[in-house]
Amino acid sequence: MTVLLLAGIVYTLILLTKQRDFASVGMVRNISHKLKGHSLSTNYWQAGIILFVANAALFALAFVILFFLPYGAMAGLCLCIPLSLITWMLFSEVWRGSWKDKVKMAFIGSTFFLFFLGWIFWYYATLEPAYPGDDLFMVWIVVIIASIFTIGAMSVSMFVILRK
Template sequence: MTVLLLAGIVFTLILLTKQRDIASVGIVRNITHKLKSRSLSTNYWQTGIMLFAANTALFALAFVILFFLPYGAIAGLMMCIPLSLFTWVIFSEVWRGSRKDKVKMAFVGNSFFLFFLGWIFWYYATLEPAYPGDDLFMAWIGVIIASIFTIGAMSVSMFVMLRK
């Protein structure tokens, strides 16, 4: 599992260094060209809500892959990380408004991760042992790992969205 985590981190770093190249790919240019003429490109509430929905859908896809497919962690790393970066680059490229509104849009869209982080902490705070003497140490480790992944995903998303 550690090897998969390190591979995912390295893969993410490689994709982050190539995000300018991703933004110039033909399919990204075609999608952004079609979306720039809509109010989606200047209204930070609409774009933020769409980004929130995209983050929710990406999380649901990752959840389904991880828990319902054999070798889901490997497939998740190979598919969900580039798909997330691709989606965030598209939202970043579509934006035509001011920098201040782009920051607002990014915060509205990435509030999904804050809600998820709140749910993680609420779940752990209300967790009860299954039987007397049950140790909740492994649940605590799960909370720490989920928090790290959530904060990491939110940080990468903000970095991609707010780049110049």
């Protein structure tokens, strides 16, 4: 599990350092060129809500891959991390409004991660032991790991979207 975590961190760092190259890829350039004329490129509410839905859809895809496919964690790392980064870069490239509105759009889109973090803490706070004397220490470890991943995903998304 530790090797998988380290591989995911290294993979994400490599993708982050190469994000300028990804932004110039034909697919991202074509999609951003088609969306530049829409209100999506200047209305931070619409862009933020669509980014929120995209984050939720990518999370659902990662969840399905992780729990329903053999070796799902590896497939999830290799598929969902680049899809997330490309989605966030696409929104960064499409945006034509002011910097202040871009920050608002990024915050609205990343609110999914705050909701998920709140759900994690609510789940732990309302969790009851399965039997008397049940130790919930392992659940606390999962809460810490899930919190780190959620805060990391939110930070990376904000970094990618708000880059100059």
